Amino acid sequence: MTVEVIPTGAALGAEIRGLDLSKPLSDAEFEAVQQAWYDHIVLLFRGQQKVNDDDLIRFSRHFGELDIAPASETDMAGSQEKSRPEIWIISNVVENGKPIGALGDKEAEWHTDMSYVAEPPMASVLHSREIPRQGGDTSFANMYKALEELPADLYAAIEGRYCNHDSSTTSVGELRVGASAVVDVRTAPGARHPIIRTHPVTGGKSLYLGRRLNGYIEGYSVEESEKLLDRLWAHCAKPEFAWTHKWAVGDLLIWDNRCAIHRRDSFDGSERRVMHRTQIKGDAPR
């Protein structure tokens, strides 16, 4: 076996060496990858330029059944013609007047993917096809650690509580197709989940917040909920919980949405950034 696991040395993340993901993995190779993933939350595979959409889907399916891509701020008819329902294209590129992908060139604030549905994807896999010279870095933060180090009064305030995860906006804060702007966070659409969840495989407890915009902690006044959410998010965004990846073409990342959040830096919109993503089905958080 040639699978090498090299931890980033930060609070999460490891690089995996010795695998060509354009080829099927053996059972032993996949088991090594999966164990490293549980241990490190985010895995990086460099130099995977040969990986096409079929390979990306085949690799992702090792972890479980795939979810279809989320609704975006535009219908992106262009990209769906070229790709499959399981592939979500993230890009700022516009072709024939139509964006080929979602999220544009703006900053995406800290979030976890698709937590506004009842059974959010357990993982996302992201493969870089084209990368700007600068910016567009993606950061991850370890939510097991964030919970472990949560101040006691904040822990007591959220223990046993549920948060609503708003579905109206994307991670760059834009309204999705067909959604209307939230006027009262208590009645925002989306899904409610426990703020502290237990990982079904590792058994670890982690903070599960979704995204800040339009979040609401049930059982509190809007004002109290806003204060708690501001404190929670400020805590989660501390650099000691995070690791940042600077992309090169061909890099492939898989992360665990159950115990990590992520964000993306903005970049120069005159450059091209093209990423292909899959998302792997998960269970209702508990």
Ligand code: OGA
């Ligand atoms: C995502 C996401 C960040 C990026 O794929 O879920 O937030 O780097 N992308 O484009």
Ligand code: MN
């Ligand atoms: Mn995301």
